[in-house]
Amino acid sequence: EKMETQKMNAPDSLWRPMTQHKMLLQNHPKHIVKAEGCFMINEDGDRILDGTAGLWCVNVGHGRKELAEVAKAQMEKLAYVIPVMTSDPVVELSAKMLEMLGMEKGHVYFTSSGSEANETAFKMVRQYHLQTGNPRKHKIISRHRAYHGNTLATMTATGQAERKIGYEPLAPGFLHIPPPYPYRRHPKLTEEEHGTECVKFLEDTIIYEGEETVAAFIMEPMISGGGVMVPPDNYLTEIRRVCDKYNVLLILDEVVSGFGRTGKMFGHEHWGAKGDIFTFAKGMASGYMPVAATVVTENIFEAFYGEANELKHFRHVNTYGGHPVAAAVSLKNIEIVERENLVANAAKMERYIKAGLNEFADHPFVGEIRGKGLLLGIELVSDKESKTPLETARSNAIVQNCMKQGVHVMRNGYTVPGLDNVLIMAPPLVLQESEADMIVDAIGNALKQALN
Numbered sequence: 204e205k206m207e208t209q210k211m212n213a214p215d216s217l218w219r220p221m222t223q224h225k226m227l228l229q230n231h232p233k234h235i236v237k238a239e240g241c242f243m244i245n246e247d248g249d250r251i252l253d254g255t256a257g258l259w260c261v262n263v264g265h266g267r268k269e270l271a272e273v274a275k276a277q278m279e280k281l282a283y284v285i286p287v288m289t290s291d292p293v294v295e296l297s298a299k300m301l302e303m304l305g306m307e308k309g310h311v312y313f314t315s316s317g318s319e320a321n322e323t324a325f326k327m328v329r330q331y332h333l334q335t336g337n338p339r340k341h342k343i344i345s346r347h348r349a350y351h352g353n354t355l356a357t358m359t360a361t362g363q364a365e366r367k368i369g370y371e372p373l374a375p376g377f378l379h380i381p382p383p384y385p386y387r388r389h390p391k392l393t394e395e396e397h398g399t400e401c402v403k404f405l406e407d408t409i410i411y412e413g414e415e416t417v418a419a420f421i422m423e424p425m426i427s428g429g430g431v432m433v434p435p436d437n438y439l440t441e442i443r444r445v446c447d448k449y450n451v452l453l454i455l456d457e458v459v460s461g462f463g464r465t466g467k468m469f470g471h472e473h474w475g476a477k478g479d480i481f482t483f484a485k486g487m488a489s490g491y492m493p494v495a496a497t498v499v500t501e502n503i504f505e506a507f508y509g510e511a512n513e514l515k516h517f518r519h520v521n522t523y524g525g526h527p528v529a530a531a532v533s534l535k536n537i538e539i540v541e542r543e544n545l546v547a548n549a550a551k552m553e554r555y556i557k558a559g560l561n562e563f564a565d566h567p568f569v570g571e572i573r574g575k576g577l578l579l580g581i582e583l584v585s586d587k588e589s590k591t592p593l594e595t596a597r598s599n600a601i602v603q604n605c606m607k608q609g610v611h612v613m614r615n616g617y618t619v620p621g622l623d624n625v626l627i628m629a630p631p632l633v634l635q636e637s638e639a640d641m642i643v644d645a646i647g648n649a650l651k652q653a654l655n
């Protein structure tokens with residue numbers, strides 16, 4: 204009978220991601236019917252500030268007619284072509300991306316999601332080493348707390364234990380090391396020493412595993428959904444040095460940080476070192492089209508040359524990889540990011556929001572306010588001295604309270620056990636001061652009420 208009631212109350216037949224549907228029976232969220240700029244509008248007409256730019260992807264903001272028009276024109280002209288053939292927008296986009304990355308040469312492989320972009324990178328690095336005289340190099344090292352995707356291999360690389368329960372056995376050949384975490388570093392270490400310590404985790408792991416078995420290291424320039432963790436300034440350059448020393452390819456997952464999110468066009472620009480491979484999705488087309496890319500240096504690409512029947516080419520295809528409409532929209536999206544100086548706006552708004560949030564620095568639950576550009580986080584604690592993470596129910600209540608005030612922010616829920624205490628703000632890069640004020644005010648009110 205209980206089942207029957209639940210069924211009757213069930214709102215629809217949609218299986219939502221990351222959702223405990225039992226809770227939905229009591230509290231069914233309203234559908235979003237429209238969005239413009241930084242706001243979503245629900246079926247009741249309420250305006251909700253999209254403080255997370257969807258899933259940190261709608262960089263140019265919602266409701267851009269220009270993007271819809273480009274999509275329409277491209278669909279009418281050529282909606283689809285088998286990916287082994289090519290279309291103008293795809294060729295133009297690959298050239299544009301290399302130019303933006305400052306790469307004179309290189310190659311771009313298109314897919315349609317960040318997970319696929321990383322999965323593609325994993326297959327490429329293994330085949331690359333096989334074909335360059337290092338057939339035992341297959342292991343891929345990543346970091347705890349990082350997110351790299353939902354497929355079996357990218358989920359294995361993901362350093363979030365709670366995303367893996369129930370899906371084992373995972374993919375073999377993956378290892379994890381701790382990420383830099385300045386807020387919780389050993390108190391005797393400076394930030395820089397902590398950075399060096401974390402680089403040593405990589406070097407030691409490579410040595411212990413046998414350098415002849417390690418293919419690649421994958422990292423987000425700064426960990427995003429895992430808890431907005433900004434590395435010490437020396438970290439990336441030292442990682443680059445270790446990767447070079449052991450012929451380990453460095454994959455930079457720019458899925459979130461690419462295209463302006465962190466106040467530079469690409470996240471790695473903050474720290475002055477480059478990857479051998481870059482992966483992109485999200486901000487590439489601001490969510491208007493599903494599009495992603497894996498960009499490799501020419502040196503990697505050249506390892507795939509061979510005779511027709513040698514099986515040295517990359518034997519991998521996605522029906523929607525190199526989609527002409529997605530590429531056309533991505534090109535126009537990039538044009539908007541450049542034309543409207545959205546990267547500079549992200550950097551400016553970082554300063555503005557941080558100044559606002561710093562007003563709450565003395566609040567007993569505010570452990571640390573951190574982030575870069577419009578990828579900002581507040582680590583919530585129940586005790587500042589011991590840095591005990593705030594309980595899930597309380598940090599969740601803060602998120603819900605913001606929503607009641609019409610502001611959508613998120614939390615790094617269901618990632619690693621006991622550390623789901625980071626509020627995440629990642630609004631569209633078109634954010635204006637009045638909208639930033641709404642986010643800061645909502646968080647301020649929610650923090651105040653959380654003490655009651």
Ligand code: PLP
Pocket residue numbers: 258315316317318319321350351352353423427428456457458459484485
């Ligand atoms: N990499 C990072 C850093 C991400 O945050 C995400 C998604 O949130 C992905 C990869 C996977 O992207 P997608 O959800 O498009 O598969």
